[in-house]
Every structure is written in C-alpha cells, then in structure tokens.
Amino acid sequence: xxxxxxxxxxxxxxxxxxxxxxxxxxxKEMNGRLQKVLLGFASGVMIAASVWSLLIPAIDMxxxxxxxxxxxxxxxxxxGMGFLLVLDTLTPHLHFTDDKPEGVPAHLKKTTMLVLAVxxxxxxxxxxxxxxxxxxxxxxxxxxxxxxxxxxxxxxxQNFPEGAIISxxxxxxxxxxxxxFVYGALSGIVEPVAAFITILLTGLxxxxxxxxxAFAAGAMIYVVVEELIPEAQTGPHSNISTVGxxxxxxxxxxxxxxxx
Numbered sequence: 001x002x003x004x005x006x007x008x009x010x011x012x013x014x015x016x017x018x019x020x021x022x023x024x025x026x027x028k029e030m031n032g033r034l035q036k037v038l039l040g041f042a043s044g045v046m047i048a049a050s051v052w053s054l055l056i057p058a059i060d061m062x063x064x065x066x067x068x069x070x071x072x073x074x075x076x077x078x079x080g081m082g083f084l085l086v087l088d089t090l091t092p093h094l095h096f097t098d099d100k101p102e103g104v105p106a107h108l109k110k111t112t113m114l115v116l117a118v119x120x121x122x123x124x125x126x127x128x129x130x131x132x133x134x135x136x137x138x139x140x141x142x143x144x145x146x147x148x149x150x151x152x153x154x155x156x157x158q159n160f161p162e163g164a165i166i167s168x169x170x171x172x173x174x175x176x177x178x179x180x181f182v183y184g185a186l187s188g189i190v191e192p193v194a195a196f197i198t199i200l201l202t203g204l205x206x207x208x209x210x211x212x213x214a215f216a217a218g219a220m221i222y223v224v225v226e227e228l229i230p231e232a233q234t235g236p237h238s239n240i241s242t243v244g245x246x247x248x249x250x251x252x253x254x255x256x257x258x259x260x
Contacts, residue, residue, distance in 0.1 A: 004145065005133045008152045009195035012129060015156030016122070016188025019163020023180045026168060033240055038161035039232035040244025045158040046125070046220045046228070047245075048252035053132055053151040054217035058210040060142035061135075065210075076211035080218025084124060088226065093117035111175060111183060118166050118187040121227065124219030125155050126194030131212045133195070134202035138209065150259035154252040159188060 058073040092106035093116040101113050108116075129152050135143030167184035175183075202212055232241035 005137065005199070008133050008149055009126075009129055009192045009199075011149075011152040012122075012125060012155040012159050012191045013185075013188045015159030016163040016166075016191070017185040019160040019165075020167040020181050020184030020188075022164040023167040023177050023184065026164070032235070033237055035165055036232050036237060036241040037244040038165060039228050040241030041248035042158040042162055042244075043224045043228045043232065043241075044245040044248025044250070045154050045252040046224050046248075048249045048256070049128065049151055049154055050217040050220045052253055052256040053147065053154075054128060054213045054220075057132075057135065057142045057147075058213035058217070061140060061210040061213070064140075064142065065207075072210035073214040073217075076214025077218035077221075079211075080124070080215035080220075081222045082218075083215070084120070084219045084222035084226075087120055087123070088222075091116055091120060093120060115166070115183050115187045117227075118162070118184075119190050121162070121223050122159075122188055122191045123194050124216055124223055125159075126191035127198045127212075128216040128220055129155060129191065130195030130198030131202055131209070131216050134199045135209055135213065137199075137203075138206055140209070146259045147256060150255045154255045155191075157251070158248060159191075163188065 055073055055077070058076065059069055062072045063069040088103065090104055092101055092103040092108055093113050102117075106113075129148070132143060132148040132151050133145075136145040136148045163184050166187055167180045198212070198216075202209060205212075229241075229245075232238065232244070
C-alpha cells in the first residue's frame with residue numbers, strides 16, 4: 001500500500017474525529033432541525049457516492065470484461081444489502097432516536113450500543129473507500145486515483161456532522177466531554193480498518209472488483225434506507241432533511257464528476 005492510498009483511507013476517519021471534537025465547543029445538545037439537515041445531507045452524499053463512485057464504475061468494468069454488464073452490479077448490490085441486513089440483525093445496538101435496542105439481546109451499556117449503531121454505518125463507507133482505491137491501484141480505466149480521493153473527501157465531509165451528531169448525545173449520557181469525543185472518534189476507526197481489509201481482499205480477487213464495488217454500494221444504500229432517512233424523517237420539520245439530501249447528493253455528484 002503506497003502513501004497516497006494510506007492518506008486516502010484515513011481521510012474519512014479524520015472527518016469523524018474532527019466532527020466529534022465539536023463536543024468541546026458546543027455547550028448544548030444539537031438543534032433538532034440542524035440534526036435533521038445533517039442526517040439528510042449524509043444520506044444524499046451516500047446515495048450519490050453509491051451511484052457515481054461505485055455502481056457506474058462497476059457497470060463499466062463489467063462491460064469491459066464482456067458478458068452481461070448488469071449482472072455483476074446487480075448481484076453485488078443485493079449481497080451488500082444482505083450483508084448489512086445480517087449485521088443489523090445480529091449486532092446489539094441502539095439508535096439515538098429510539099428507546100429500544102436492536103439486534104441480539106445483550107447486557108451492554110447504553111453508550112456502547114449507541115457507538116455500535118454508528119459503527120454499523122461506517123463499515124460500508126470504509127469498504128467503499130477501500131474498493132475504489134483498490135480499483136485505482138489495478139490501473140483499471142474505469143477507476144482513477146482522483147475519483148477514489150473524491151469519494152474519500154465526500155465521505156469525510158458527511159462524517160464531520162455525523163461525528164458531531166454522535167458525540168453530542170453521548171455527552172448527555174453523564175460522561176465527560178473527553179470520553180464523548182473518544183467514543184465518537186473510535187466509531188470512525190472502523191472505516192480505515194474496513195478499507196484496508198477490502199484493499200487486501202480486492203488485490204487477491206481482481207476479477208471480482210465489479211461485484212465488490214456494487215457490494216459496497218448496496219451496503220451504503222441499506223444504511224441510508226434503513227437508518228439515516230427514517231431518523232431524519234421522525235418528528236416535525238422533516239422537509240428540512242429533504243433539503244439536506246438534495247445538497248449532499250449534488251455536492252457528492254459534483255466532486256465525483258469534477259475529480260473523477
């Protein structure tokens with residue numbers, strides 16, 4: 001793994017850590033409307049990234065290899081959705097907007113389950129970054145280093161508000177600001193880990209790259225549909241989150257098209 005790739009897979013984690021650091025500067029809990037906007041923004045970024053950074057390159061690669069161009073992306077996408085469904089079903093976790101934990105029953109602290117919920121969000125993002133850099137390392141014309149960095153920067157941008165959304169509620173769980181920051185930042189460490197593992201696996205199975213790209217896209221879309229959008233749409237003023245989706249989608253699309 002070269003230096004550019006290492007920097008690229010660490011950028012999203014930096015976004016989460018910087019966002020979590022907002023716990024030191026914000027005295028009160030995050031405004032409900034702002035939180036809805038940020039959740040919508042994160043959803044828009046992930047949807048656009050799934051299309052432009054993952055699914056379209058997967059289709060292009062499949063066309064280059066010949067055969068049915070839509071088959072690898074379709075299969076990979078469904079497996080990605082299924083993979084996150086299994087993780088979501090088995091992992092004990094708790095969303096900020098819910099009172100009842102999900103997953104297999106476990107005697108864990110509330111703060112631990114809150115962090116696990118966010119960690120589930122970050123796994124597919126790390127996989128997406130890893131597989132795009134892996135594609136760029138194979139010198140495939142459908143994937144470029146600039147495009148991989150565009151995805152990494154886009155995810156880091158949406159991770160910044162996400163980090164704040166994580167750390168602020170943790171502070172209200174009667175823990176110190178420093179611990180809230182550490183928990184928030186650690187929820188993002190899974191991204192470079194997932195990216196690194198994905199790069200290693202992709203290097204071993206280059207012919208499966210179209211499937212892996214679509215797999216990451218399916219996992220990201222699962223998070224958007226199952227968790228981010230429902231959380232953004234609860235309660236009043238849900239239309240604000242829709243504005244956030246539009247802004248995030250367009251920003252990520254511009255980044256990918258301009259830099260990719």
